[in-house]
Amino acid sequence: MATKASRSAARLMMAPAVILLLGWMLVPLCMTLYFSFKKYLPLRGGDLGWVGFENYVRFFSSSAFWPSVQATLVIVGGVLVITIVFGILLAILLDQPMWGQGIVRILVIAPFFVMPTVSALVWKNMFMDPVNGLFAHLWKFFDATPIEWLSQASMTSLVIIVSWQWLPFATLILLTAIQSLDSEQLEAAEMDGAPPLSRFGYITLPHLSRAITVVVLIQTIFLLSIFAEIFVTTQGSFGTKTLTYLIYQRVLESQNVGLGSAGGIFAVILANIIAIFLMRIVGKNLDA
């Protein structure tokens, strides 16, 4: 990439991708910005003109706003903790030599290939159904009253479902990181007198820090926008209305495009703030 010719050739060849990306991202963003300053009710009169910041004020002052931010953060945080803790444990287990390793690894990754809608439906009907669900049967077996998962423990249920989907991703990334750990380092620590837990704490965990950073960053970006799991299970009731779901309701159920767009812009800003924070906190790990 040294010569002038090769540099301009590179620019030329990258151009289609860059233009496509810009179009894909910038056009919707600008349209959302545009609509967020309008009163736009498709079924009730259409475009009713500019309204300034009124949509924003209404969106933020709505009683559903702060609970939705909280719900979003709880889901993101809960899923992150569960996927990383169990991801590390699973990765360590899968790293051990065992019979049928290849098949086990594929099975572990499998949930990631299941579409969110499908996996949420499977969880809802097969496991969490208060009458026929497997959990209900388990509870009855112990003579306990089955929990109505999606209404009594709606947040927990959602976190479990989403964690199940994202655990394979975390496990996969952490497993490759564990495999790249130089076994001589562990042996050196063993010779240096470190018991297994110390070896994990002083050698394995620091080695994984970069992979954990990657998992946190990528999962946060995707978890902020989970939608299908809520849509097919609770429909946003029982305190599971996340920011994404609230915006969806404003746009499609209330048919208020302007109000929803204002929420969308807030979501974009929130995502960026979180991303910046994460980069600041964990950026050190990516540099080192």
Next chain:
Amino acid sequence: MGQITLQQVTKKFGDVQVIPPLDLTIEDGEFTVFVGPSGCGKSTLLRLIAGLEDITSGTILIDGADATAISPAKRGLAMVFQSYALYPHMSVRKNIAFPMRMAGIDKAEQDRRIEQAATALNLTDYLDRRPGQLSGGQRQRVAIGRAIVREPAAFLFDEPLSNLDAALRVGMRLEISELHKRLETTMIYVTHDQVEAMTMADKIVVLRAGHIEQVGSPLDLYRTPRNVFVAGFIGSPKMNLIEGPEAAKHDAHTIGIRPEHIDVVESGGLWEGRVGVAEHLGSDTFFHVHDTGLAEMMTVRVAGEVNLRHGDRIHLNPRADQIHRFDDKGLRIQ
């Protein structure tokens, strides 16, 4: 103290016997080198002593006490790995302190020993750097420092110089030798490089396929190799091994003569051949001699510069008293 005794030690990986029953004693304060071609089991043997691999049968004694079932950490041995195995996220100081921290040694004593090791190894200026910011030689010294501070009964080195460039290797070889002279601690050193073995060892253990071929001082092995394998392995360039009628003249199946024990004469030598490649090193010249009718290729070492070129005829005279004789099993005939 650091006397290590192996009694009838064996190691199997699955069905493969890597180390057949083996007996060996390493005396306190000795610099012992395990040398052999790759795959001969020398690293495995070292790992057995370290405790990183379990032995299949036999006994390992350290200072007379049975250490076979003792965990690596409790054996009081320190190991320097081929890859150095430094902890990349810790500073040099923390790396060196790690074994002491694990042993629960108090902070003041830790600092004292780190200071001492850093001074001895010229690491004082680098204590706050990470291993990634150090050169190969410096990393090597950190690994040695981490071993020293434990004040072990013996040091185990697993091919520690193989990742360094040639010049640095010679330097580190000297440093390790000097360290041994100063500490007078038992050291076991694994290498495939017979030059390292010859220059550093008090005692060399030559291994092949897990078997000990010969144990002895470097010069013992050089002067009286016990069999053809040791004869060919020790010495650089390799000893010339000749079979057939020429060997029969000496009542042997194989005879061996080192390149430095063959004289080049103007004419009338016992052997004659054609010069192939000539390696002119200045101090020495190595000739690869072909068409002697004795062996495919013979190597001859001549001190200084000799003006013979590719394709020239060369006349050779072996020194009769330096011919090694081996029987049909490859064993030395006295």
